[in-house]
Amino acid sequence: RKQKLKINRQNATTLINVDEEKKFKYVSLPYDRDLTKGLSKIFKDSNLKIPFKSTNSLKNVLGISKDKIPQLESSGIYEIKCNNCDKVYIGQTKRKMITRVKEHIGHIKYQRPEKSSVAEHVLETNHE
Structure with a gap:
């Protein structure tokens, strides 16, 4: 039985060649509803990943709230x-x-x- 487990363990282990592994590159872009859909489709199968970030942060919406003191x-x-x-x-x-x-x-x-x-x-x- 131990021999059978050992053989199964050897068969279950796989090595991944680093050269064969896809290395992804990331480029962050501002979110735009129309542009985001198109770019996501274009780069879907490439090694380029595009995380989209919102430009509507609280700071941008409210502006700088503190007045500078002379x-x-x-x-x-x-x-x-x-x-x-x-x-x-x-x-x-x-x-x-x-x-x-x-x-x-x-x-x-x-x-x-x-x-x-x-x-x-x-x-x-x-x-x-």
């Missing part, structure tokens, strides 16, 4: 360069950047160097 109206990291030397101040704020920049200007105007490193530099060096 840089000075957002929070984040900012940089102030001195116009007279190579010094650079890098700051971070959770509020609008324009609000923080105006605070630096106010500290310079009212001579409060202890409130801002930018004000301290401008007031000590008479830089702008």
Whole structure:
């Protein structure tokens, strides 16, 4: 009985020659009702497979939904360069950047160097 199973197993196994196996190439095209039917029929028996994709994505239908926030109206990291030397101040704020920049200007105007490193530099060096 074992001998019979062994023979059946050998007969059931087939090897596929890689050269004989069809190698498919894929080309993705946008879906068009009339064009899709025609192309599918033409390339049905070839080694070229054509998956069609929809151009009606949610993004295309709705468009970009978020408005860009102007840089000075957002929070984040900012940089102030001195116009007279190579010094650079890098700051971070959770509020609008324009609000923080105006605070630096106010500290310079009212001579409060202890409130801002930018004000301290401008007031000590008479830089702008």
